[in-house]
Amino acid sequence: MNKLAYTVFVAFIASMLTLIAVHRLVPEQEPGDGEARAGITAAELARHDSAASCWKAIDGQVYDVTAYVDAHPTDPEVILAWCGRDATEAWRNKRPGVPHSARPGPSAGISGWASCRIGRPGGGSQGKKDQ
Template structure:
């Protein structure tokens, strides 16, 4: 009952949002969930997603994220049991009063804006390829499955990608088609002048393998994914088109179920 919870909470160490915010990384990761604070540092390497998914919430009010590991899908009772073993305290304001999750989320935001101007500026300066929050907002969180999508221009289909999504992570990224002005890049020989462009596009695909879906925004800055991009300046295919094909695939929805 809520009475018993309140009594339990009184026995817990009081922790302020400011103290919480100091433990915001892999070396020490605290999270506030439903008014309680958990030190999940030791659990980070064991979480079944790329670490970035839960690292993002270190030092923060994370109730929303915890209750929606995917939109509308809470963690399992098993996960809840694990979480309780990392309990270290309860979230309180300066007056020692419990902080409701929504109020705590607001404190997170205001310390970014007012108390921590530099961090806020850094966020404002993020390139579109790095802004994970923007990426999530733009994509929503699509279902698991196999996807196919195309980019076409000037009456020609140029890019056709296929990939699998599992828990928001990309795998089996491949091109079903890659062509420009009648040149089929997948059919080129190593001696061909345009062969490096095909290699670069393969690198782009490899660079996305195992990454969260949000990584597709890096295709706008392909040098992030493919080391040797010399041929890019003069290239006829590029990351923007591959990005567009990914977005087409997501708009179409799952092509086939896993």
């Protein structure tokens, strides 16, 4: 019985050490990371500021929401006003003091947003247009 318990204990420890080693050696990936790029510059983000190509930075991630412009529940101008720049403020404050939506958004990592995620901002401040 002691041999069996010892063998099970050694197998358990070996399994745990393997899991720890794999976790440390394999880089973590977020949903949608397959083709996400790091370092999208403010200038590159600012070039995508129209209905033809609408990119937004929200909570430290850049999303291509071009396909969503027509599906947005308000007038396209509302969503287009934030294209090509950091839209975190718009996401968090639909109206002053009112959160954007009760539905999960980019921060929740839902699959719809993950498929729109194209990278992370970097290389300077976010592109901003005059309001």
